[in-house]
Structure formats: C-alpha cells, structure tokens
Amino acid sequence: MTVAAEVRELGIGDLPRCLALARDRDWAAETRAWLLLLEIGRVYGIEDPDGSLAATVSVVEYGPALAAVGALLVARRHAGRGVGTALVRSAVDRTTAATVWLTATPAGAPLYRAAGFRPVGGYVRYSGTPEVPGRPASRTADVGDLPALVRLDATALGASRPAVLANLFSVATVARVVDGPDGPLGYGMSWRGARSHVLGPVVAVDERVAATLVADLARDVGGPLRIDLPASGPALVTWAERHGLTAGPATAEMVLGADPPGARRWVRTFATGALG
Ligand SMILES: CC(C)(COP(=O)(O)OP(=O)(O)OC[C@H]1O[C@@H](n2cnc3c(N)ncnc32)[C@H](O)[C@@H]1OP(=O)(O)O)[C@@H](O)C(=O)NCCC(=O)NCCS
Incomplete structure (x- = not known):
C-alpha cells in the first residue's frame, strides 16, 4: 500500500472494521464513540487489500468556527510509512473551520505538529x-x-x-x-x-x-x-x-x-x- 492510496468516507457498516483497527493499536473498542463519529461526524479510511482497514481519521464539523479531528489510527503493519502524516493533512484539507481542535497522544503529537497544530493545553486520564x-x-x-x-x-x-x-x-x-x-x-x-x-x-x-x-x-x-x-x-x-x-x-x-x-x-x- 502506498500513501497515495485512496482515502474514502466510511459508513455505519464499517463499524466492525473500525473496532478491529482500534484493537490492533490496543485502543479500547469504544463502540458508542465510533458510532457517534460515523453518525454525526465523518470518518475517513484507507482500505487494506486484505479487506481490513489500514487507517482511519475523523472530522466533526461544528459550523464555521470549529471542527474536531480524531480517531487517527494506522494499523501496525502499515506504520512508519507516512500514512498517518498523509491522513492528518487530508483531514485538515476536508474542513474550512476557523479552528481545528484535537487531543493528541504522544504518538500522534509529532504528526500534528508537522501539520501546523500547536499545543494549547493538556489532559490527564x-x-x-x-x-x-x-x-x-x-x-x-x-x-x-x-x-x-x-x-x-x-x-x-x-x-x-x-x-x-x-x-x-x-x-x-x-x-x-x-x-x-x-x-x-x-x-x-x-x-x-x-x-x-x-x-x-x-x-x-x-x-x-x-x-x-x-x-x-x-x-x-x-x-x-x-x-x-x-x-x-x-x-x-x-x-x-x-x-x-x-x-x-x-x-x-x-x-x-x-x-x-x-x-x-x-x-x-x-x-x-x-x-x-
Ligand atoms: C500515531 C500513528 C497514527 C502514526 O501513524 P504512522 O503512519 O506510523 O505515521 P507516519 O509514518 O506518518 O509517521 C511516523 C514516522 O515515520 C516517518 N516516516 C516514515 N516514512 C515516511 C514517509 N514516507 N512520509 C512521511 N513520514 C514518514 C515520519 O517522519 C515519522 O517520523 P517520526 O517518528 O520521527 O515522527 C500510529 O502510530 C498509530 O495509529 N498509533 C496508535 C494510535 C494513536 O496514538 N493515534 C494518534 C492519536 S492522536
């Protein structure tokens, strides 16, 4: 798979594959949270030829002032090849909101910084x-x-x-x-x-x-x-x-x-x- 692989919008039917990708990265399979993203926001994915999802990212628009980006996941077998970087940029290209907001894991933060995001705060779980x-x-x-x-x-x-x-x-x-x-x-x-x-x-x-x-x-x-x-x-x-x-x-x-x-x-x- 190349970074230029096609990014397409996912639908509710893709929920099981989103959950499988989350599990691949040791993320909890949060069905409720994914359903909300798929129903109310937009989730973009890259297909793996084997029928699974290679990567996802979400964009939720709250009107012209604000959009939230999240659910950035790249399957382990595709990691370190620029897929995450490409997806972040593609998510940003898909919103015209004045502020694009997100929360970044330590793994995600460098990619976001490279795409122009700046830190404004932090959370601890x-x-x-x-x-x-x-x-x-x-x-x-x-x-x-x-x-x-x-x-x-x-x-x-x-x-x-x-x-x-x-x-x-x-x-x-x-x-x-x-x-x-x-x-x-x-x-x-x-x-x-x-x-x-x-x-x-x-x-x-x-x-x-x-x-x-x-x-x-x-x-x-x-x-x-x-x-x-x-x-x-x-x-x-x-x-x-x-x-x-x-x-x-x-x-x-x-x-x-x-x-x-x-x-x-x-x-x-x-x-x-x-x-x-
Ligand atoms: C964070 C995550 C999305 C990164 O995905 P990825 O596709 O491996 O990321 P990239 O390949 O674009 O970038 C990773 C590194 O590879 C480098 N890289 C390798 N080949 C590259 C290429 N062809 N183009 C761009 N960067 C490339 C990047 O520069 C980057 O280097 P760095 O580690 O010094 O920052 C992935 O590790 C993941 O899913 N992690 C678990 C979930 C998570 O934490 N998600 C982030 C939520 S905020």
Missing part, C-alpha cells in the same frame, strides 16, 4: 472506583433540559452541537445539571465505555460547579470510571486524587488556525477526545 459519600447537589437532567444544555455547551465551545448532545443524552446512564438563576451553570453526562463508565462531557462555568457534577456523576455510576481532566483544572485533579483515582496517559490539546472559540475553559472534560 484518571481512572478508578471512587467512594463518594454524601448527597447530590445537582439534579438529574431530563430531555426538556436539552435546549438549555445545548446553549450552555455552545457558549463553552463557541459552536453549537445539538446532534451530539442529543445523541449522548440518549445513551447517557446519568445526566446531571446545576441550575443558576438564569439557566444551567453546568451539566455533565456519563456513558458506558468498553472498559468502564466514561465521565464526559462536563461543562461548567466554574470549578466548584464542575466538582459538584463530577462527584454526583461518580456517585451515580457507583463503579469503575475514567475521566480526562485538564491540567488547567487543579480542583478537579485534587478531587480525583483524594478519591483514589489513578493518573494514566496524558494527551495534548492542540489547535490549527484561530485560538479555540467560546469559553473553552468551561469544558472541564470532553465527551470523547475525537468530539471535543
């Missing part, structure tokens, strides 16, 4: 089974809250993503809101991942609200979970450490083009690294 005594200070969200949550989310992201939130809400095992006088001050969701519950997204106007949401979500989950926390959020990191969560892999937050729009610091944790 925390995982474990926290004991969270006490009573919730947030309330359960219901479907009627969605328009207000979409508005808060749009203020944070600088771009509206009603389809992503509606989809996440429909699969969330827990969704919680902290109310303020003029609407929600924060919301958070948790969903069932391949290996544990995933906490995210959590969007909140300040860290106190964020910590309330994370604690309440974790209490409702009541079992193993993971959450990616930004280095810029010391209160949440302290919460995670106090509750016995273990720090795991770090990812860099990178952008191409304009600085992230909206009030990005309100995004206390993303939905997935490929969605923002």
